[in-house]
Amino acid sequence: MTQTMRWYGPNDVLSLKELKQAGISGIVTALHEIPVGEIWSKNAILERKSAIEAHGLQWSVIESLPVHEDIKKASGNYKVYIENYKESLKNIGKCGIPVVAYNFMPILDWVRTEHYAENEEGAFVLEYDPVKFAFFDLFLLKRPSAEKDHAEDVISAAKQLQKQISEEEKAELFRSILLGLPGSTENFTPEVILEQLESYRHINEEKLRENLVSFLSEVAPVAEEAGVQLAIHPDDPPFPVLGLPRVVSTRDDIEHILEKVDIKANGLCYCTGSLGSHPKNDLLEILESFKDRIHFLHLRSVRKEANGVFRESNHLDGDAPMSRIVKNILLLMQQRGQSLPMRPDHGYLHSMERDKKYYAGYSYIGRLKGLAELRGLEKGLEETIK
Template identity: 60%
Template sequence: MIKMQQTMRWFGPQDKVSLLDIKQAGATGIVTALHQIPVGEVWRVEDIIERQQIIKNAGMQWVVVESLPVHEEIKRASGNYLQYIENYKISIKNLADCGIRTITYNFMPILDWVRTDHSFINQDGSKALLYNKDAFTYFDLYLLKRPNAETDYSETEKNNALQFGSKLSEEEKALLFKNVLLGLPGSKINFTAEQILTLLDNYADIDNERLRKNLIYFLSEVAPIAEKYQVKLAIHPDDPPFSVLGLPRIMSTENDIKSIFEAVPLNANGLCYCTGSLGANPKNNLEKIIDDYGDRIHFLHLRNTIRENENVFRESEHLNGDAKMAAIVEKIVLMMNQRNVSLPMRPDHGFLHSIEEGEEQYPGYSLVGRLKGLAELRGLEMGIVYKLAQ
C-alpha cells in the first residue's frame, strides 16, 4: 500500500538542526524555503538549484516549498501587487523547472502564527507552545495598545485580561510581548510595536469579504500557471483559526475551504491539511475535511492540540490530543491509495525536551520533539497499513 512521504522542515544553512540530524531522524524529504530572498522577489533557478544541491549532497530531496510567501500588497490588492503576482508566477515555473512541484503558502495578514507562551511546561518537564486568550487580550489592550482595540472585546474579556496582567512581572510582560510578535518562520527577529501598528493600519479597511476576494483573484492568476507546470499549491489554514489584532481571517473553517475551492476549481488550488491549525477550532470536523476535499489535499502537517477551555489551547503529543490521529491517518492512507499518490507529511510543533534545553531553537522546531513525532506517526501508519492489508 502507498504510504506517506516522511519529511521534516529545515530552515536552511543557518538552522541549528542539520540535514544530517534530519536524515538520522528517518526523514527522506526536506521542506524548506529560500528565506534569504525578500518577499515578492523572483526565486531564480540558480538559487533553487544551489539549495537543492545542498540537500541532495546530504542524501535527501527538497520535496516541498514552505513557504513561497505572498507579499502583503497581494493580500491587500494594493501598491505593486500585480507585479508581485507576476513574480510569483515566474517563481512557480522556476521551481517546476527544477522538479519541485509542491508549494505551501498562507494568506494570513502580517503574522504567520501566534502563541502567547513558547515554553509551557508539560507534566514530564518538556516544553510546548500555548495560546491563552486572556494573555493575548492583555497584550493587545495594555502592551501594544492597538487603537480602538477595546471595541473587539467584551467587558468580561477586558476584566479577565487585567486580572491576568496584574500577576505578571515586568520581565514576564516583556516576554509576552516578544512571544506574540515573533517574526516570520526562519527568522528570530521580532516586530516592534511601531512596526506592527503601521502594518495593522494598512488593513484598517480590509474585512473578511475583501481579503477573500483578494485571495480568489490571486488564485485565479497563479493556479492556472501551477496547473500548466504540474505544480500543487497548498494553502495553510489560519493559525490560530480566529481573528487576532482585529485582522480578517478567511481560511479557518470548512466553509472557508469550500469557498476558495469552488471559486477556483483547478486541482492545483489545494490545501495544506494542518490538523493542528484546523483542530484548534472545535467546530471543524477533521475527518470530514478529508472525505470532502481529499483530492485537493497536497501536503500534510500532522500535529495535535488540547483545548484546556474555550480560551486556552496548547500543542500536545502528536498522537494524544483532541484530534483523533489514528482515525485521521487511516483516512489519509485510504485517500492516498485511492488517488495513487504518496503525499508528503511532516510532524509539526514538537516539544522542547530537556536534552536540547538551552540550545538556540526556533519555537516548536527542536529536533528531538519532531523526531519523536515522526517516529510515532510512522509507527501509527505502519500499523494501519498492516491492518488494512489483512
C-alpha cells in the same frame, strides 16, 4: 506517507546530515534569504536542491513561497508581485519540486502567547491563552478599539493580569507574540506594528477573501501548467487576531477557495493542528470533503480548554483523532495511487534541549518522537487495510 522534516536552510541549528538520521526521505524548506516578493531564480533553487540531494534526500515541498502583503491588500505593487510569484512558480516547476505551501494570513503568520509552557511530562510546548493575548493587545500594543474584539470576561481577566504581571513577563509575552511576524528577529516596536495594522484598516473578511481568490485565479493556472501543486496553510490560530480578518479557518472557508478556483493545482495543506484549534472544525469531515485537493500533510494535535486556551499535545494524544485520520489518509493515498508528503508538525522541547536556539516548535527530540509515533501508527494501520 512520504516522511519529511522542515529545515530552515544553512542557518538552521540542525544540519541536513542530522535530519537524515531521523529516517526521513524528504526535506521541507524554502529560500528564506530571498526577500518576500522577489523572484526565485532557477539557479538559486537548483543550488539549494543540489545541497539537499547531496545528502541523499529530496526537496519534497517548498514551505513557504511567501505572499507579499501588497497582494493580500491588493494595493501598492501587488500586480508586480503577482507576476513575480508566477515566475517563481515556473522556475520551481522547471526544477522539479512538486508542492508549494503558502499562507494568506495578514501580517502575523501564526500566534502563540507562550513558547515554554511546561506540560505534565516536564517538556515545553507552544500555548495560546486568550487572556494573555488580550493583555498584549490592550495594554502592551494599545491598539485603538481593541476592546471590541475581546469578550468582557476576557478583558476583565486581562485587567487582573495587569496587576500581577512582571516587567520581565511582559517583555517575554511581547517577544512570543511577535515571533509570528516574518522577519521577527528585527526589533519591532508597538509603533511599527500599529502602522502595519493601519494599512489593513479597510480590509475586512470579504475583501481579503476576494483578494485571495483573485490571486489564485492568476497563479493557480500557472502552477498547473508548471506541474506544481499549491497547498494553502490554514490560519493559525483559526480566528481573527488584532482586528485582522482570517479567511482560511473553517470548512466553509476552504470550500469557497477551492470552488472559486476549481483547478487541481489549487489545493490544501491539511494541518490537523491549525484546523483542530477551531472548536467547530471536524477534522475527519474536512479530510473527506477535500481529499482530492490535499497536497501536503501537517500532522500534530492540540488540547483545547473551555476558556479558549489551547496548547500543543503529543502527536497521538490531544483532540485530533489521529488514528482515524492516518487510516483515512492511507485509504486516500491508496485510492489516488500516490504518497502524500507529511511532516510531524511541531514538537515539544525536551528539557535537555532547552538551551538550543531552535525555531519555536522545531526542536529535534520532540519532532523525532512525533515522527516515530506517526511512523509506527502508519505501519500498524497498513496491515489493517491491505
